[in-house]
Amino acid sequence: MTPMRRFDWNALDEAARRAALARPARRTDARVIETVAGIIADVEREGARAVARWSETLDGAAPAFIELTQGAVDKARARLAAENLAAIELAVENVRRHHEATRPRAAETEPYPGAVCRQVFRPIRSCGLYVPGGAAPLVSTLIMLAEPARAAGVCGRVAVTPPQRAERIAPAMIAAAALCGLDGLWSVGGAQAVAALAFGAGLPRAEKIFGPGNAYVAEAKRQIAARGLSGIDLPAGPSELLVIADASADPGVVAADLLSQAEHDADAQVILVALDDGAARRIEREVFRQLETLPRARVARQSLEEMR
Missing domain, CATH: 3.40.50.1980 (Nitrogenase molybdenum iron protein domain)
Structure with missing residues (x-):
């Protein structure tokens, strides 16, 4: 698997910092907005029939x-x-x-x-x-x-x-x-x-x-x-997590925290702010070690493509 992307925060200008923290592009994909608008319009027009039709199409089961x-x-x-x-x-x-x-x-x-x-x-x-x-x-x-x-x-x-x-x-x-x-x-x-x-x-x-x-x-x-x-309440999801870790952080605990959110959704985003280069490397190794033990490793791998 590709190693996580690394950035030296102090070396980044304002634009690069915004880019480093940007959410995955899939979340603002125009197709998502258009598809959702179409579903809502169908339900508004047809009621329960539209809900059933979309449920059967997307989930294979009626409500x-x-x-x-x-x-x-x-x-x-x-x-x-x-x-x-x-x-x-x-x-x-x-x-x-x-x-x-x-x-x-x-x-x-x-x-x-x-x-x-x-x-x-x-x-x-x-x-x-x-x-x-x-x-x-x-x-x-x-x-x-x-x-x-x-x-x-x-x-x-x-x-x-x-x-x-x-x-x-x-x-x-x-x-x-x-x-x-x-x-x-x-x-x-x-x-x-x-x-x-x-x-x-x-x-x-x-x-x-x-x-x-x-x-x-x-x-x-x-x-x-x-x-x-x-x-x-708020537009909650997909999952997001940022963990700040210094040299004293337990790599196993930090990795488990990151993976606990990464496995939620392919569009989840997890970010590690490491105050020590050695800590960053230890945590990265632990993330990939624990990843192999997860039942939802496939989803977590997709999410980790956006990890930094």
Whole structure:
């Protein structure tokens, strides 16, 4: 594999520094923008039929609602190793505890007699939770979206996740969703899922859409928000990570951090800022060593082509 590109920051002028930090060109590809605009227009015009057609074309499966019955949840939990199930339960508990403790509270002040100022927080009625998972189930993303929405008091939490190749939804995702108090998961992904949430096309409409995704999902969220169809958190995704490491950094830990994001998506971008040339070389060697052990090494390799 080609070694990572190296730059001496102090030797770069302003233009070269911007180029060194530039995002992958694929993210602003005109074809992405045009394709997403076409999908959104189709869903706006045809509703659920367009969502189904695009889902079958891109993912090979029509949208489906997976109800989290007790039987379905028990079956999913039985398929998980005890340590994995315990890890999911601990993650839900920790995220729930944090967001309940940090939930905004109403405040009232009286700057002078008779002038009362109040700050009140009210939950939105519904939110869409986009959870990437077509190639690998991102259970942590589901937890970190569903639990804050639950703590905020949002009544309608609509979770969508792309269908996996082997099965609709991974057992770990079903177990996590049940622990977060969801009554079901929608098996649909991509820009068509974002459009479906915005228009209420075949699934409940979301006032605001949260969650990361690939370039198409991020672009769909951007276009939906620009038109005022639904609010969004931010155009999250594809993944980005910058790690600053000096000579004392553990190469194994830094490499693991970089790869943890690189394996998300071929368009993910990871950058290492090394304060020591020796550290840079040690970390680079460790990245390529660990890469060979990853189940998603193919995706990570594509992402690492943009690593610097």
